[in-house]
Amino acid sequence: xxxxxxxxxxxxxxxxxxxxxxxxxxxxxxxxxxxxxxxxxxxxxxxxxxxxxxxxxxxxxxxxxxxxxxxxxxxxxxxxxxxxxxxxxxxxxxxxxxxxxxxxxxxxxxxxxxxxxxxxxxxxxxxxxxxxxxxxxxxxxxxxxxxxxxxxxxxxxxxxxxxxxxxxxxxxxxxxxxxxxxxxxxxxxxxxxxxxxxxx
Ligand SMILES: Cc1cc2nc3c(=O)[nH]c(=O)nc-3n(C[C@H](O)[C@H](O)[C@H](O)COP(=O)(O)O)c2cc1C
Numbered sequence: 001x002x003x004x005x006x007x008x009x010x011x012x013x014x015x016x017x018x019x020x021x022x023x024x025x026x027x028x029x030x031x032x033x034x035x036x037x038x039x040x041x042x043x044x045x046x047x048x049x050x051x052x053x054x055x056x057x058x059x060x061x062x063x064x065x066x067x068x069x070x071x072x073x074x075x076x077x078x079x080x081x082x083x084x085x086x087x088x089x090x091x092x093x094x095x096x097x098x099x100x101x102x103x104x105x106x107x108x109x110x111x112x113x114x115x116x117x118x119x120x121x122x123x124x125x126x127x128x129x130x131x132x133x134x135x136x137x138x139x140x141x142x143x144x145x146x147x148x149x150x151x152x153x154x155x156x157x158x159x160x161x162x163x164x165x166x167x168x169x170x171x172x173x174x175x176x177x178x179x180x181x182x183x184x185x186x187x188x189x190x191x192x193x194x195x196x197x198x199x200x
Pocket of ligand 1: 067134
């Protein structure tokens with residue numbers, strides 16, 4: 001067992017939320033972190049709808065996490081209709097599962113989305129410069145999008161870009177351990193997290 005795993009096992013209940021946010025920050029900043037690619041759950045027309053996304057935002061004081069997406073995608077339509085989302089993270093090395101839920105805001109043409117767009121790379125931007133939206137039928141698989149070269153293309157891509165931001169108000173922490181699994185749940189109570197250990 002590695003020392004980091006032991007450190008997580010020694011956490012007191014009230015230390016867990018800050019630790020979770022620390023790991024989420026690492027998830028944004030490091031593509032190698034398993035928390036970089038969570039599963040985002042929304043409520044679709046046919047029930048729960050899940051997909052992998054890249055974690056792009058983490059703001060502990062605001063309790064916000066978020067990802068980037070195409071504004072034409074099903075997930076954006078779904079959260080606009082039902083603005084609740086669930087996020088699932090699993091870190092195999094740390095033996096940690098983290099489940100978060102909260103209320104979603106979609107940012108399309110505001111300052112939040114502008115700032116996020118300013119931080120995207122050329123390759124990322126090119127993905128939004130498409131005439132067909134995600135999930136639309138196409139005659140054959142698309143070729144890789146080419147880099148944006150004209151102002152007009154940049155505007156098209158920016159017009160499709162969206163940030164899905166979620167204000168977290170519930171956390172479920174599950175740390176697997178041979179000494180006994182440690183599971184805790186936390187609810188945001190307006191000013192602080194209120195938590196309790198629960199049976200795994
Ligand atoms: C590793 C990985 C990372 C992904 N990251 C994103 C992402 O950050 N944003 C996104 O919209 N789709 C991302 N996708 C694609 C989604 O999983 C999904 O296929 C797509 O967004 C359409 O989902 P929807 O129809 O539910 O909107 C990613 C897929 C994989 C496999």
